[in-house]
Amino acid sequence: MEQFEYSLEQIEQAARICWEKLQQGHVMAFHGEMGSGKTTLIQTMCRQKHVRENVSSPTFSLINEYTFLDDTQQIHTIYHIDLYRLRSVDEAIRVGVEDCLDAPGICLIEWPELITSLLPDDTIHVYIDILGEKKRRLRITPAP
Template identity: 45%
Template sequence: MDAIFNQDGLREVARLLWKEGKQKKVWAFHAGMGTGKTTFIHALCEELGVKDAVSSPTFAIVNEYESPVAGVIFHMDWYRLKDEEEAIQAGIEDQLYSGSLCLVEWPEKAPGLLPDDTFHVHMEALDENTRRLYTLKETEKKLT
């Protein structure tokens, strides 16, 4: 998938991404600061029927939501983690391997904890209002 969108197209891109990745339980969102990872995850959770307030788990590390479509969703923000050991101490592995949908911001902080079948989502800011979101096919991942 490769999509260029602004705020008006956010929910549609979230819907299309869910269609592509719904078989995967762990999604890793790769993007720089201020790109809109949390905003996108909020739109995805709305698409999945989450009624809870969706917010950045920067300080809590993990927020838990309930979806009528996806069941339990763990929204993780690993930005403040120092390393994989700190993630393990925080119990991240239990959630990653729980069978529930896990949406991970800043997966670069503990990449060794991600399952092999993680769905990698890349985002970039093209300008102040426009974002690009893309995923790579398995063959492309091996080449990069």
């Protein structure tokens, strides 16, 4: 497990580390208590890819879809999924989480604990620990 401590001023570096690890898979699951900075980190990751859409928390919509162009001008899709309000795996399936996991593209999932049985084996898990008001620790488990 790789660890990295960061402040809000260093979040760009934390996001770059996440992108480096995501090259090993297409699903990244973000764990952390409310207010730990999961959405802020995902917003920074999307900004680094020059996502054109407004990147916001999908707490009410559950799934937001963004696109970006890579260096070869190929379009890629990011599914930003927030499962905080869901109560069951069946509910997650009904709203389309499985479709996102099976689709080509990148899945960035907040509150993934509900759907661990649906996550692919190569899912990268990111744990955000609150160390202080402005300090966080990122712990990343590599894909097997």
